[in-house]
Amino acid sequence: MSGSVEPAAELAGVFKRRGAVLALAGISLALAPGKVTALLGPNGAGKSTAVGLLIGRLAPDRGLARLMGRDPRDPAARETLGVMLQQAGAPRGLAVAEIVDLFRGYYPGPRPRGEVVALAGLEGLERRRCQALSGGQQRRVQFALALCGRPDLLILDEPTTGMDADARRALWTAVRSEAARGAAVLLTTHHLDEAEALADRVVVIDRGRIIADAPPHAIKASVAAGAVRCRTGLADAELAALTGVTAVTREGGRAVLLTSAPQQTVRELLVRDQTLQDLSVSTATLEDALGRLVGVEGRDQPLEPAA
Amino acid sequence: MTACTRTLSIYAREARAQLLATMRQPQFLLPTLILPVMFYALFGVAFARGRAEPAHWLLATYAVFAALGPGMFGFGAGVAAERESGQLELKRASPMPNGAYVAGKLAAGMALSALALLPIYAVALAVGVSMPAWRWAAVLALGSASAAPFGLIGLNLGLRLSAQGAVAAANLLFMAFGMLGGLWIPLSQLPPWMTRLAWMLPSFHLGQLSLGLAGVLPPTDVAAHLGILSGVCIIAVVGAWSAWRREEA
Numbered sequence: 001m002s003g004s005v006e007p008a009a010e011l012a013g014v015f016k017r018r019g020a021v022l023a024l025a026g027i028s029l030a031l032a033p034g035k036v037t038a039l040l041g042p043n044g045a046g047k048s049t050a051v052g053l054l055i056g057r058l059a060p061d062r063g064l065a066r067l068m069g070r071d072p073r074d075p076a077a078r079e080t081l082g083v084m085l086q087q088a089g090a091p092r093g094l095a096v097a098e099i100v101d102l103f104r105g106y107y108p109g110p111r112p113r114g115e116v117v118a119l120a121g122l123e124g125l126e127r128r129r130c131q132a133l134s135g136g137q138q139r140r141v142q143f144a145l146a147l148c149g150r151p152d153l154l155i156l157d158e159p160t161t162g163m164d165a166d167a168r169r170a171l172w173t174a175v176r177s178e179a180a181r182g183a184a185v186l187l188t189t190h191h192l193d194e195a196e197a198l199a200d201r202v203v204v205i206d207r208g209r210i211i212a213d214a215p216p217h218a219i220k221a222s223v224a225a226g227a228v229r230c231r232t233g234l235a236d237a238e239l240a241a242l243t244g245v246t247a248v249t250r251e252g253g254r255a256v257l258l259t260s261a262p263q264q265t266v267r268e269l270l271v272r273d274q275t276l277q278d279l280s281v282s283t284a285t286l287e288d289a290l291g292r293l294v295g296v297e298g299r300d301q302p303l304e305p306a307a
Numbered sequence: 308m309t310a311c312t313r314t315l316s317i318y319a320r321e322a323r324a325q326l327l328a329t330m331r332q333p334q335f336l337l338p339t340l341i342l343p344v345m346f347y348a349l350f351g352v353a354f355a356r357g358r359a360e361p362a363h364w365l366l367a368t369y370a371v372f373a374a375l376g377p378g379m380f381g382f383g384a385g386v387a388a389e390r391e392s393g394q395l396e397l398k399r400a401s402p403m404p405n406g407a408y409v410a411g412k413l414a415a416g417m418a419l420s421a422l423a424l425l426p427i428y429a430v431a432l433a434v435g436v437s438m439p440a441w442r443w444a445a446v447l448a449l450g451s452a453s454a455a456p457f458g459l460i461g462l463n464l465g466l467r468l469s470a471q472g473a474v475a476a477a478n479l480l481f482m483a484f485g486m487l488g489g490l491w492i493p494l495s496q497l498p499p500w501m502t503r504l505a506w507m508l509p510s511f512h513l514g515q516l517s518l519g520l521a522g523v524l525p526p527t528d529v530a531a532h533l534g535i536l537s538g539v540c541i542i543a544v545v546g547a548w549s550a551w552r553r554e555e556a
């Protein structure tokens with residue numbers, strides 16, 4: 001653990017079984033104030049179990065879950081928590097201002113309603129019934145409810161699903177300002193550009209274990225310096241043998257080569273395949289890196305990024 | 308504000324929000340506020356040709372019937388819908404005290420039951436039902452309190468069944484409690500085989516207590532009625548508590 005700052009939230013050595021599956025197999029994760037942490041991993045990796053423990057819905061089989069040093073299952077401990085859940089419908093029959101006021105009432109020192117409404121981009125919608133709002137607007141209401149208590153830990157589970165591009169950018173701005181205020185933010189998302197844009201730290205979990213924990217750029221760099229895409233007649237095994245190549249995948253009809261030496265790789269590729277088409281070279285994206293990390297090879301040799 | 312008054316104000320806001328939300332949803336409002344007075348006008352007045360005596364009898368049982376809608380639909384169908392849509396999950400992740408959700412719903416259910424009874428009282432007065440003022444008040448109080456046992460039973464449906472399943476079960480219990488418990492028409496008017504279950508139904512015991520308070524029947528077996536109702540409530544609370552805790556294990 002770096003520094004002496006007390007974490008806003010912590011999972012320490014947590015094991016949790018869900019039915020027949022060991023959903024978390026010894027996870028330790030401390031969320032520092034002012035930092036945005038993206039929790040990534042394939043479906044079923046254990047992300048929602050980790051969230052369930054931090055919001056007090058689940059109890060660990062072994063290990064500890066803590067919010068500002070307290071058990072999240074104690075309602076008073078959750079006064080430091082703001083949550084936006086993945087699946088949460090609009091409360092029927094209540095107007096935006098009414099549901100916001102109801103949630104503000106749960107906290108000892110709530111934000112003024114105007115501030116909550118402005119942060120979530122709901123100006124002008126205060127008098128509207130929640131069920132009459134669009135899907136994206138309803139997600140913004142959920143975001144507003146997460147902000148009511150001026151939380152020390154803000155958990156956002158797939159926050160921008162169903163939002164248009166403008167609403168997404170507005171939410172990103174609000175998340176950054178919450179982190180700047182000193183809140184720890186835990187973000188789970190399938191939009192990797194979102195993690196790349198917001199996160200100070202990316203934690204990748206797979207099969208209940210943390211397989212990578214580093215800043216986004218370090219995760220990308222650990223896997224490859226670049227990605228080469230092309231249409232080629234060469235087999236995967238031949239491609240993997242090229243200099244610098246760390247992984248070969250297919251995207252539709254194109255091969256994607258992650259490589260630590262893009263120039264070298266391209267030079268050899270052009271010599272070996274005279275019929276090569278649609279060649280492009282790019283910096284590896286977080287998506288490229290993750291595909292590699294949770295891919296079959298990645299499982300056997302989890303990478304320790306040099307951060 | 309001290310922690311205690313803040314907790315109380317959370318309970319009050321929760322009740323107010325529940326009441327507002329229910330009043331604005333026609334699918335809850337119809338069985339809750341309209342059906343009881345319609346049935347009362349039909350069975351208590353039209354079928355009885357406007358005689359005060361049957362209207363008096365059924366006033367007592369319809370006071371209990373008025374609490375059945377909020378209990379079955381507000382709790383049964385309502386909680387299941389909030390659970391399925393993720394709203395209950397969100398509230399449970401908030402610092403809202405566990406009791407506030409149920410207490411708020413109970414208070415709203417009692418208020419709605421009392422509200423549903425007002426038009427029934429108006430009809431009863433119009434056809435000449437007369438009893439001392441304290442009896443009117445006592446029947447109103449019992450009717451509104453009936454929302455608690457019905458609500459606790461409904462809570463078990465809401466926490467255990469899917470939204471669709473809960474609506475079906477709520478409808479079934481609504482009819483069974485109303486009909487077989489002798490709330491719609493007196494049990495003496497039903498074929499005997501239909502009355503055998505009555506002692507097992509909380510609606511029957513509430514109805515009997517209400518008939519006693521309305522001065523229609525002499526108050527007999529009061530301890531037995533109260534005992535059985537307490538038992539039903541305890542079982543329902545334990546059942547709801549275990550369903551509530553199930554996922555925290």
